[in-house]
Amino acid sequence: MELPAHNQKKASSPPRTKAAEVLNLELNAAVYNKDKEAVLELLEQGADVNSKVDNGWTPLQTAVRIDDEELVRLLLDRGASLHARKDNGGTAFTEAGIAGNVQVLKLLLEHGSDIDEQDINGFTAFMEAAWYGKEEALRFLYSRGAKVNLRRETSKEKAKLLKGGATALMDACKQRHFSAVKILVQEMGADVNIRDNRDRNALIHALKEGSGKRKHESAVPIVHFLLEHGVDVRSRDECGKTALILAVEMESPELVTALLEKDEIDIDDADEEGNTALMVAVEKGDCRIAKLLCEKGARTDRGNLIAVARRNRSPSMENLLREHNVRLIPETPRAWEPNSKRWRAQLKKLDQMYRPMIGKLKTFPYIQQKIQDYIYLGLHGETEVAVQISLSAEGNKEKEFLEKCSHCEHLLKLFQSEKKKGCMYLCFPLWEKNLQEHLQDPEDQKDYKAALKIIFQALREMHSLGFAHQDLQPGNFVIDLGGKIYLADFGNKRRLIEGQEQLVKSDLEALGRLVLYVLTGGEKPLQQVGIKDLAPNSPDYMEALDLVQSLSSPDERGLEGLSKHPYFWSNQSRFNFLKSIWNKIKDEPNRKSIFQDFNVTKKAFPYPEWTKMIDKDVLHVMENPRNAKPTKYRNDVTQLLRLMRNMDEHKDEGISKKIGDYAEYFLKVFPELTIYVYNSLRQNPACSHLSDFQDPSL
Structure with a gap:
């Protein structure tokens, strides 16, 4: 059956002619003028139902704007796109939030609009309804599942400028729509204390100068209402x-x-x-x-x-x-220079500005003095500090825990604390950056292995205090001016281990993700990084891979045992471990079976023809030693270990000149050997003690 001309879909759009351009302009004008007959005639003549005019307006968006439900239906029937966007990213549905027509909103939802779709500034239809005080639209959208406390998402560039993050309640407060504010809070449970990307809550938006027709509308009733509903009066503007x-x-x-x-x-x-x-x-x-x-x-x-x-x-x-x-x-301003390099400008400004003192503490908890979420710069006497602010009851519990950390080397310690007006101010020695910032700073020297050693030690200290951390993410590892790493718990998510051993397992799994994050240089967000992101050509690749897998499936070694994992060994220690194994098993009559029994059910020896991989001249010299009987090395792991031991015990000047450092040579030619031998011994009950190698550096 042939469709009417206005319903036929073309496989591809032909090049636009001047006549087509004029038709499209006239179509949008006809919609704006609510001339239904002209709209139908123009569509019959070939006008594009999804054409755009100034700033990207489509006929459907214009019909929504002028609040003409009949035209909206007509255009939808003729194939108008719900998902077309204006230059600002707005859709017909977000425009309907501004118009506030419930029937149009319902119609668009029935045709497939997304209740929480956003324009490029993060506005949803629900937010637009709040901004323009469309109370019926607010109630309707809420009944259909609109997210009341959704914060505006914006581009990364705008987020860097601290734009975005506002909620529908903030919009209603800013535009002085008191009735909408009451509906949002009393009927929909809007949170009065959410903050936007500039750290402002609904109270600050209510107190900022309004705009448009309601610019001079009184903020008094809204502020009184917010105060009655527990709004935080300590918020600030930008x-x-x-x-x-x-x-x-x-x-x-x-x-x-x-x-x-x-x-x-x-x-x-x-x-x-x-x-x-x-x-x-x-x-x-x-x-x-x-x-x-x-x-x-x-x-x-x-x-x-x-x-x-x-x-x-x-x-x-x-x-x-x-x-x-x-x-x-x-x-008279004093001549003073901070120790911190990164925070120098902010600390100088803090020192020179007037701030009411909190005991011996001077701090300014607002966005320009923020270190990270809920942490601000401060001066306690002459000491540069990082300040965490909490309610007194929570602060007292946190202080009690921090006092337990006083003897731990790698847990962030409390420097001082102050109280004022129901708040606790916990002061820590100031750090320069957190782990994420360190990894992403191209000017910083990176020593991943050293950093991970400290991270493991810090978590061991946390567990030794009887707590699982439960929030092992880069922002909780801070690095001071001297480069020393400390573990903090800014989110206060730690939990007592006693009776809940699964918490330790979850910490180890999280530690595995953090290891991957560090080894990949923080290039991906913590929750997105995976084993596939490890560089296979890394000299520690096999050891790192095994360490991450061991953390993901914890065994009897636990955190303390994994802190001694071969990944952390130096190259010389790995070589010493391998050659020492031969000395320990050479007199065993069944030494061949040590690895053969293991290989039946586990991973096979990765170098079954190792004699073809090693330098031919080196193998020849070792098989034909001076002043000794010739010998033949076989292609099994014990013979490779024997060769390594003999080479090191009876050094040959010619071999040394040719291959250089023995440890570097063997680990380069046989990168999987250390982990293979380590795991073979560790998982063989009769030989597991042989894998317990003590690296002097640990």
Whole structure:
């Protein structure tokens, strides 16, 4: 049956003609003008139902935009693509979130739209509905499974600029849609404390200046609502401004009063420029708020307040400040240089800015002073520190554990701690970078084996304290200025081992992934790296492969035994191990069966014709020794071990000149030999003790 002309699909699109271009422009205009007859006529004439006009708009997206359900149905029936995107990545469905028409949203879902599809800035239809205050659309999308707490995903380039990460609740707060905010929190369980990529929560978005028609809409009811629902008042904006400072900038005494009622608020906290709430109030000439802050005990010895009031020609502000004994105390910046190279600029800025002291600690918990998630730079007295901030109850438990680490060489130790307003500030000696940053820094010298030795030792120390770590990822290994590695537990995921031995196994499996991550230079994310990423031409390839496999399937050796694995041996130690085996088995009458019995069920000897692989001149000299009877070496592993032992015990000057270092030569020609012999002996019950080789370097 032949389809009508408007439903026929062409195998390929012909080159666009000027006439076709005009038809497509007219089609989009007809849709915008809601001229159904013209739309049908243009489609019959060959206009492309999926053509795009300025900024990538398709007819379907335009129909959604003008909120014409009939035209949406018509275009869908004529083959309009649901998945076509505008230049900003928006689809018909995200556009429907803006329009807020529930019937159109339902129709698009029925035709296959994805409920959580995003444009290039990470906006979903649900977020658009929140931004524009479309309450019915919000409820409908939620009923169909839209993710309420989804954070905006954006490109890597934009993420590096700290863009993205906002939620629908933040959008509703920013645009001052109070009813939408209540719906999101009370009916849908929106999290008021999620933070975007600039570390701002919903409260900060509510206090930032709105945009569009609702720019001057009051934020007061939204802020009160968020405070009632447990929003964290310690969040800051991208300039380090606190909620209190933003409330002062809004010139809202009501919000200032509400925030000051919260114990967590520090009235003297400052932004990245060192401005406190009082300094902002004086700069704005807001005597009401300045008086309120002074009466609540705000410090008046920060910033040249009198000079600012005089410059603004505000006698009333000058008089107010004098009533509160404002005095000018000149401060001269000290000449100080941090020890840290990486954090020098941030530490210098922290040292020079005003910050309210927390005991002996000076810190500024906002994005520009962040080391990694939940960790910030700090100065404890004269010491450069990394500061982890938590609630006091959690901090007390963490401090108790960290005190147990004080005698461990490779676990991150606590330097000092401070408490203030229900928070614990745990201070650690400052590190330069974490393991991921070290591996990805092209200027750093890499010694993977040395790093892994320390990583193994650190985990052994953790287990010796009775805890499984449960979060062995690169961000939990930190490296100080001297290059020393420490294991931390910033996520507080460790668990007691007692009665749950499977936790140790899971740690070892995670350690196997971390070994692969290190050996591949951190080129892939931890969860994506696999054995296939190991370089087969690496001199330690076979040992590394066996180590990872041993960690993935832990046996009786445990972590302590695997810390002595041949991967960690030096080349000379591997050679010494191999030649020593001959000395231990040469007098055994059944020495051939030591490996033969093993080979019946396990891996065969990888070099069944080794006499053809070794240098012919070397083999000739060894088979025809001076002042001794000729001998013949057979193609089995014991004979190869015998040859290695004899060569080393009776060195020949000619051989030495030809092959150089014996250990380097044999391990290059027979790279699988060490692991083969080690595992053959270890898994043979009668000979397992022979595999217990002590490398002096360990």
